[in-house]
Every structure is written in C-alpha cells, then in structure tokens.
Amino acid sequence: MTVFTLLRKNIPRYLLPHLRSKTLEARILCMSSYAKYAEHKNLEHIRNIGISAHIDSGKTTLTERILYYTGRIEEMHEVKGKDNVGATMDSMELERQRGITIQSAATYTLWKDHNINIIDTPGHVDFTVEVERALRVLDGAILVLCAVGGVQSQTLTVNRQMKRYNVPFLAFINKLDRMGANPERVLFQLRSKLHHNFAFIQLPIGLENDSKGVVDLIHRKALYFEGDNGNIVREDEIPSDMRSLCEDKRQELIEHVSNVDDILGEMFLEEKTPSEEDIKNAIRRSCLKRAFTPVLVGTALKNKGVQPLLDAVLRYLPHPGEVKNYALRETSGEEPEKILLDPARSDANPFVGLAFKLEAGRFGQLTYLRSYQGMLKKGDHIFNVRTRKKIRLSRLVRLHANELEDVNEVYAGDIFALFGVDCASGDTFVTDPKLQLSMESIFVPDPVVSMSIKPNNSKDRDNFSKAVARFTKEDPTFRFNYDPDNKETLVSGMGELHLEIYAQRMEREYNCPVTMGKPKVSFRETLTGPCEFDYLHKKQSGGAGQFARVVGIMEPLPPHKNTLIEFADETSGPNVPKQFIPGVEKGFLQMCEKGLLSGHKLSGVKFRLQDGAHHIVDSSELAFMLAAHGAVKEVFERGSWQILEPVMFVEVTGPDEFQGIVMGQLTKRHGLITGQDANDGWFTVYAEVPLNEMFGYAGELRSSTQGKGEFSMEYSRYSPTIPKVQEELILRYQENQGLVPQQKKKKN
Template sequence: MDTELENIRNIGIIAHIDAGKTTTTERVLYYSGASHRMGSVDDGTTTTDFDEEEAKRGITIYSAAITCHWRDKTINLIDTPGHVDFTAEVERSLRVLDGAIVVFSAVEGVEAQSETVWRQANHYKVPRVCFINKMDRIGADFEQTFDEIKSRLEAHPIAMQVPMGAGSAPAPGYLTGIIDLYKMKALYFDPESKGADMREEEIPEEFQGLAEEWRSRLIEEVAQLDESLLEVYLETEDVPYDLFQKTLRAATLRGEVQPLFCGSSLDFIGVQPILDAVSDYLPSPLDMPPVEGDDPSGKKQGKLKRDCNPEEQFCGLVFKVVTDQHGEFHFIRVYSGTLKSGSRVLNPRTGKKELVSQLRRVQADSREKIETDEVYAGDIIGVIGLKDVATGDTLCDSKHPIALENIVFPETVISMAVEPDSSAERKKLEEVLDKLSRQDPTFKAKVSEETGQTIISGMGELHLEILKNRMEHDFNLKIKVHKPRVSYRETIKKAQEVSGEFSRTANSVTQYAQVKLRVEPSEEDAVKVESKLKPDALPPKMAELLKQSIKDVTQAGGAVGYPLIRVKLTILDVDYREGETTDVALQAAAGNAVYEALGKAGAVLLEPMMRLKVTTPHEFLGNIQSDLNARRALIVNSVQKGSLTVMEAEAALSQMFGYSTQVRSLSQGRASYSMEPLKYAEAPAEVLRDMMS
C-alpha cells in the first residue's frame, strides 16, 4: 500500500484566464492515454470543459477532476478556472491538492489572477512547478516572464529549459523546440503525431551560448540548495544527476523553489516534460504532513492529527458538490483510513451519519464512472448517496470524530433580485437555490425582509449570469431577474461615547439597565466588541449576554442597512440594579446605545473596488483610457509590451457593469481585461446622499 501511495500525485493546473490551462490539460490526457482524441477549446470539444456554458464561452467555469497515468504514477488532475468570478473553484481545489502546475502566458506574463492563484497556493503551502506557455505567439518573451515570476510573485523559479526561438512559422526565429538544460539536449516534438513523438538532438550552434549560460545558472542555483551538493559542485563544477534530482525535489517540496519549464501546448511542444516534472518533483500524499483538525465535541483540547495511512481511522474532506436534475455527486479527498462502499460515516457539522452508497472514479463529467468498493488514504474519489452534506464538510469515522479546517471563501460583491415566472414555481425556485448554494459556496440566496424579494449574490456579473442560465437550462426553471446591485458596506467617521438606557414599570415591576459604550473606527474588515467592565460589574452570564446583544444589533447593519465593517465597540460601564436589571432590560439598553452611537459617529458608505488590468493594441489606447476616466477609474500603471499596452487601474465595481461589452466595442474585439476584488473604499458622498434621501 505504501508503494501505491508513493505513486499517487494529486495535482491541479492553475493560472490566469487564457494562459492555456485547459489546452495543456487536453495534451496531458492525450499523451498519458486517458483520452484518445485531443479536444480543442476553440471548438468546444475539451474533456474537462464539459459544461455547455464552458464550451460556448471557451473558458473553464467548474473545476474538473480526471485520473490519468504517466510512467508508474497515478495522477489525479484538476483543471481549474482562471476567471476571478470562479476563484472559489481554485480555492477549494488547492485546499485538497498536494501540488500544482502554474501556467503563465509568455506574452502577457504574470497577470492579476496569476497573483491571486499564487497567493492561494502560498496559503495552502502547495508545492509548484511552472510552465511558461504560448512561446509560439507573437510577442512571447521567456526571459521577461521568468523575471516577472521572480519579482511580482516573490518566487524562486529555477529554469529547467529554455525555448529555441519564439513566435510561429514563418516568422524569423520562430519556436522550433526546447532545450533540456541538465542534459544539454535539444527536444523536438513531431507535429504530425500531435507532439506524441519526441526526439533528442544536439543543440543547434545558434543556441549553444544561450544554453550554456542558463545551464550554468541552473547547476549553481541547485548546488546552493544543499551543502554537500555545493561541495561536489565546487570540486567538479557539475553535479551528478541523482543528487541534482534529490536536492531539487526536496527544495520544491519545502516550497523554496519552483522548477520551470516552457513550450507551447497549442503546438504540442513541451508538455511531456511537465508530466515528467509532476512525477519527479511534486509530492505524493506520503510527502505531506499529517492533516489536522479539532474534536467536534470540544472535549479534547489541542489539534487532532491523522496520518496518510490506510490503517488509520477514516477522515476526508468534501471539496466539491455537483448538483443536477439527477441528484448530487460529492468529490472527497481521503486524508486517512479507508472509505468503503456501503459504509456509514459521520458529518460532524450536522452530527448525522451519512450512507456512502457508491464510490466512483471520476473522469470529468462522464456518467460512465468506474465503480470501486473501497478507496484509501491519499486518493480523490466521487461519492453517491450523501444527503445533508455541503462543500467544506468533514466526513469521518463516527467512533473517532474529527472536524478538519473548513475552506474559507471570499465575500460576495454583487447581488440581483430573482423571481419565478409564476407563483406555482416559487417552491421549485427555493429548492434550486438551495441546491446551487450547497454546490457553490460563493453563491448566496436570501429573502429580503423589507421587500420580500429573493436576492441572489455572487462574485461578479459573469458568475450570476452563469447561475441564472443554469437555473433555466439545467433545472427548467422560468425566472425573471432584475438589475445587479453592488454589495456595499458601512463604517463610521469618528469615535463617540454614548449611554443607552432602558427603564419601564409595568404592574409595579420595574425593569432598568443603562449601558455606556464607545464606538470608533478600526482597521479590521469586521465588527469587534470588547469589554472594559470590572469583573464584579455584572454577573458573568449577563456580561456575556451583553456582548452578544451588541454583536446581534450591529448585524442589522448601519444607517443605510448595509453590513458594518471597520468598527470597534467597547463596553465602558453598566448601571446594574439588583432585581431590576433583567436580560430584557440589558438587551434593550444595549440596542439603544448602539443605535445612538452609530448615529452620532456619522455614516460612511464603502464600495467594493476592483483591480483592473486591460491589455490593448496601441491604436485603441486613447478610447479605452477615456472610457476608464468616465467610469472614475484610477490608472495606476501602464507598461508597453511590444505592440500592446498593459494598463493597471483601480475602479469601483458599480461603474464596471457592462464593461466586457464596452471594451470589445472600443477595440474591435482586440483588447482583453481581467478584474478581481481589491478592497473596500469610501464611496462618493452623493451615493450615500441618494441612498438616505
């Protein structure tokens, strides 16, 4: 069993949108024998972009899991989205993966979402290899992209290869192949066999100097990773291959370096060496530390640990739920023990046992999944039969419960109202929204207490549009939607100290309490409640009730009704009278104090700001800049890249609705852009005035 675990690789392919993740995945599946035809993103025929919306738009929306084999390794591969609206798919995939291939475009270099997925991988301590793709494109620049990975991501890439040329035929100096820097061999990939036939030759004379320069850097950097290897290098000016591999693998697993490769997935160049790198440098489940969790009952203090061992007690994490008309399909990473078909497992969140009806090996969306009776620690599996289970839930042995760390997802930034076409479909709408919420943790649905409307919230316009289309096409639901709304936040201008009092006499019984509060702005994107009461100022249970009451009142929002952030409330004093200060009186006094404090502190409306990156040919630059100025965007940087200009800007989300259509119109479809949440910033005063008038 240990040998089998050593040969498993749970990896993901992550990148900015349009860097070539899905095309790279298609090549991997073809060369590994998992697919007998090579799909095309442009034709909508890829294996992992199986959803109708994905095929139509040419982008990945849902992470897709598929199993393939290379050399003696079993690779569980997850292709993830690059569009920021679907960042939750990347987040939950990285939570359960052991390693990742990060793809960069040689033309655009490090982009906004490249930085986001790199930060996510840092957070989960995921070892990585890098692939500079699209070396066949006009404007491809290997060295500039390499330098950007070092500077912008604060990474330590180690080039294992360099390209022979850039661009495509018949342009002069076009990409013909790649150079293996350790072996000092030129690698050529036969286009007639779609790159399946690869041959090694001597390096052409015109690339000899380039190869020697980069190889010297490679050997020197790897030698410096280990003292004993450095001694060998200083004596011989070279390092033996087995020690080179061992040292580089160990440093990659520690996250100190990232082996870097290059090529063109579209032109079938350089994909097999990435598969070799997955085998050689990325971790098996045995290389990962034990998974940690808490005792759900709270009886045991400290962290509980589970080793990646089939003989351990079972525990696993549900990292994805797929919902359609046929039911629910749950993706589970098994961290310890053995999961058997027909067994019952505990969900610590609900306290209920769940029946594992079937275990199936997953091949993207294929319903012809391979059934199996049991699956062991370190593997990824699909489960049928679970009922009340959501993304992020732990499943475990009921006699040895453990709750693994949940997956934290970003807050939604955009909302719209949705209603059924007829009152008869209202119940069906509720059921569909509940299913979609369980599947997608960044999708929220609630009924507004003020208007009675059903409000759905998500990560962006595209996100909500995709979900709307799913309701209509996948669930045959006829709905009407209303204009998207921005998810504003509120904070306060200044500090204030106030007292809130409650005094009432009824039937000769007096209830009384007075609470003194200080409210002030803070730096945290949350509401913080502290107490400076003396230990004997209130009975302990009442003191806890007071703090909770203040938190509950602030959850109703500020002056306009939006959630509060960056606010700190401190309980300064309480006038407590034995026999008169009841729970009800204390809660009422606390509420009065909070409302008065927020009113006097002055409301500040905060709006979500987006980080925007626009890439455009020079001739359309003026039009696009004028449009951004009209949207009150702040252009913070502008860089020339060949015939293109790359602008970075900060813009309010409220001003960016419909931007995808506009930027295409202004550039004859030749400009591209990416956008991701940046921060909350103060909205213009007139926006707040309009809301309060």
C-alpha cells in the same frame, strides 16, 4: 456469463469501443488497461495536482493533452468545441459554448506507473471558490502562464491561494506559438510580481511560428515532438546557436537552487560540478519547501512540451506521504489540538476525509472527498463530524470529468466521490466518531455583487426554489436572500458573470427562465472616529421588568481590518455579570446586519464594553441585548459615519493606439491608475476602480478598442465612497423608508 460480460457492467464508457472490438488483441488490451487503472498504487506512486491559471492561459487544453498522452482519451478536442465535441473536462454545455471553465472537474490518469489525480480549475475570478477548494485538498499544482500575457491579475490570486494552503507548484509557460511570445519577460514578471525564486529548467527552440521544441537544461538535450499529435519525443543535440545560452541558463538555474538548498549550496561554494541527479534532487527538495519553483515551457495547442511536464510532476511534486496534513481535535473550553494524520495506505488508522465540493449528479447529490487517513470499503459506515449522522456507503466512485467509475475501496491520498450523502462543503467524515477529529475548512470570500431575481412565470416557482437550493448548497459564494425594504429577492455572488451563469443554468437545467435586475454593490457603513456611549434600557409594564445599562466606546478598526467587526469585553467587577456579556455581543452583531445610514451592513467597527449596571431581579440577557441595540443607535446619532464600497483591481490589455482612450475611460470611472506595461505593440494598464463604476465597462471597452481590448478584475479592498455617491445612497434609503418624500421624476 463470460468475463467480457462481467467486465462490461463495470468498465468505463471510454473503453467500451475496445471491448466491442472483434479482435481478441484489442479486447485483451482493454481488459489490461482497465485493470491498470483500477489497481491501487503505493503512496510514492500517487500525485494529486491542480492546474490553475489566469483565464484563457490554456489550462483545459493542457489537461486535454495530458489525458491524451497518458492514454486516458483516444482523441484530442478543442476547448471551444469547434468540432461539436469540446474538451473532455468541459463537460457542461455552457462551458463548451463560452469556451471557459465554470466548474472544476476531476479525473485521474497514469503516467510511467504513477497514478495522477488532476483537478482542472476555472480561471475567471468569478469562480475563484472552485480554485480555492481544489487547492485545499491537493498536494501540488501546475501554474500555467501565457507566453504573451505573462503574470496577470488572476495569476496573483492563484499564487496567494497556493501560499495560503502551502502548495508546491511548477510553472508552465504556455502558448509559445502565439505572436509576441516572450518567455524571458514572463520569467522576469514571475520574479518581480510573485516575489518568488524561479528559474528555467527548459528553454524553447524557436518562438511563434518557428516553435520546434524545447531544450532540457539539466540533461543538456534538445527534445522534439513528432508524429501526428506530437506523441513521439525525439532527443537530439542542442542546436549550435543555442549552446552558449543554454550553458548560461543552466548555471543560472544551479545558482538559484544553491541559494535555497544547503547540499547543492555547499557543492557550489566548493566549486564541485554537480551531477544531473544532484541538480534534480536539489530542485525536488527546494520545490517541496516552496523555496524554489522550476519553470517549464511549451505550447499545449501545438502538442509540444507536455510529456516533459508530466515527467517533472513525478520528479518534483510531492506524493501524499510528503505533505503534512493536520486535523483539529476540539475539547470544550480549550484550544483545538492539532493532530498529524498518517497518510499510510492501509486500514491501520481510522478513516478521515474532507468533503470539498458538492454537485448534483444523475443519481442525487455527488460529494467529492479527499481521503487523508485510513481506508474505506464499499458497505462501510462513516460519520459526519458536524451533523453526527451515520451514513452507509452503498457506492464509491472515482471521477473522469462527468463519467463515474466504481471502485471497491479507497485509500489515504485518493480523491473520490459518494452518492446521496447529505452534507455541506467543508464537512469532515470519519469512521470512528469518538476521535472528535475535524479538518480545517475552506476559505470562502464574501460576495461583492447582488442582483434582484425573479422567475418569468409564477408557475415556475417550484423549479426556481429547487435551483436556488441546489446552487447555494453547491457554491458557498452564491447567496440568496429576501430584501424586505425593497420587497424583492436578491442573489449575491462574485461578479456579473457569476450571477449570469447561474441565471442561464436555471433556464437550461430547470426550465425556469428568470429576469435579473440591475446589479447592486455590497456597500458597508463604518465609523470615522471613536464615539462613547452610555445607554440605559429600562422597562416597567407590570410583572417582570427589564433593566440594563451599557457604557463603553465604539471605534473604527484600522483600514486593513475594515471588513471585520469586533467585540471586546473590557468590564471588571460585578456591574455587568459575565452571563449577560453574550447578550450585549448578540445585540451588537444584530445591529451590524443593517446600518441606519443607508441600510447596508456595518463593518470596520469595534464595540468596547467597559462598564454598566444591572438589577438583581429585572436584568436578563434579553435586557442587555436591547441595551446594546440602543447603544448602537445612540452612536449612530452622535458619531460620524461614512459608507465604504468594494474597490476592484482592474487589468486592461489592448493595442497601443487605444491606450489613451482606455486610461481616460478608467479615470472617468473614478479609477486610480497604479501602473502600466508595454509589449510589442500592446499595452497593459493596472488600476483600482470602484466596483459600482465598473458595470457596463465590457461593452464600452469593446466598442472603443474595435473589439481588441480585454479586461479582468478582482476584489482588492473596501474604501470610502466619494461624497456624491454617499449622498445618493443615503437619500435613496430615506426615500424607501418614507423618511423623506420621493422626488418626482423629471419629464423628458
């Protein structure tokens, strides 16, 4: 068996054409290329980055260019698949048809002897959990912004997620070739809306159709991107008409970095001229601390500015050894202890890894993991900390979109995948279970929209069950439950598009067409004022009796906590023995699952248990749980209640001539206009609108703006509904419960 035959078994699919080549040079090049990718780098030569942005800012196009310039793919393709191929990272057929990213996709590539692991994330708010779990395991990120749209609603969300996980990032202003491109305006928005320290390290040479290249402010050079695909970077002098502007912007950059970096700050105060290396080192130090973010410019579609962005990733973003990652060691009865993990790429420490994403692959469940400590080899055994199950690793793979490449070992800092491992998203895996270490899990937002769902054909129920089981396991924001009142099956998610995509995937992947009902909003019920309770539960029916009395107050939480429920034990003395307190809390939480006003969950309430009574024989945890049920029902009858609804932050963009119409539509939908911007014949309106009023808005906006208007929305907060909506919800609930006769429908 020749070396080429051996290689063919393991080599990635994208390199096979080279291996089949008749020329020895091409085959040797293929072998050396594979060896180069398979080689494990030192810690300093690894970068784990994510590419995040508002929808349609050019994330996937940018990733496609990065893979091309680093030699990972041979040809570049467009996102919407105009050439019937589509972008590499949009491997799902639905993604190519719609031109949007639905699932985050992972790949790895090489640039200047550095291994870069990349996760391309969706931009649509409905798939925000994909961004959330990607940022949880990454060390750095690129925030992509449209040179026309600037800072948009999802940009703010991504920024909050980066802040939550303390992820340093670069800003890349894309689409300089678009009409109305204005990087200066985008920089102003970055500073004013994200409240962060930003400054240009590059300036564009020309805009729109005149976009020629970029100026590197640190090295005082102009960069032009030549060749068929912009793969030749030519350095030249800065154009004479830009020299004064470039010096001003370079000085502005030094001032912004000096404000947050002590070393450069001292040089600035002493009026010393910093060298290029001084400036770059200061930018790196302040970027790692998230005290400063460099802003780069370019146009990925026209192949300009991508290579300098890759250089900036290596220069300014951290390697895994520069990021402090902690695991929690839990001991019974004590606060979890934070343990700093060692990122050294050796087997000196036991392995610790986090499963951050699940996906159904060709060979069973594919589990994406990030390794934080130690190393793993094929054939090793690992333990799931949550389930205590032992798993033998028969196969380790690294990912290139939907292609899998086998590896024999992985080290701290690597992103890889396992097959056939039964686990949940957020599980921790270790090689030494005695350590009792677990990583902090991923933040999962609550679903805001529910819709009824049923398969069109009863014979498809098995496939329907398989699809639901898979999707709910892969996506923690996709929920499935049965509503006994309305006798229908409900799915819940982050928006209409979210649920629509899953309905289409059921038909495509499981041959199970489904019918979706009218969207239902996740309303909540809450108290408007404190209400005392004093409830005695007493039952004697022969044999052991039940006795429990609970006394206290239920009160509303502050508005910023109106999605939470709290229980407080304020008892003192022996009236309510401590072993019965969990029963009271359990009873309260059970009643919070379904309110008596409209059948929706309770939120924004606090149950304060202050006193009570027990019987030496007849009291039990069950009796106190039932007493808590009665106490909550008592508060329902005596207290003042109101219904809360999710309010969305809505951003609408369109031509100026339609601004009045759009604002009228939002006001009609009970929206509150919070701000507006204007830019070169286009307007942007910001508003807060109840989610219940937003259904059907997409079609209305298109028809009223001749198809030119766009909008995006994301969850903002829960707020009280208007009285009319509250009355309708209460009446509908009472009709379903048979408490009032159903009103006869009026004949047309």
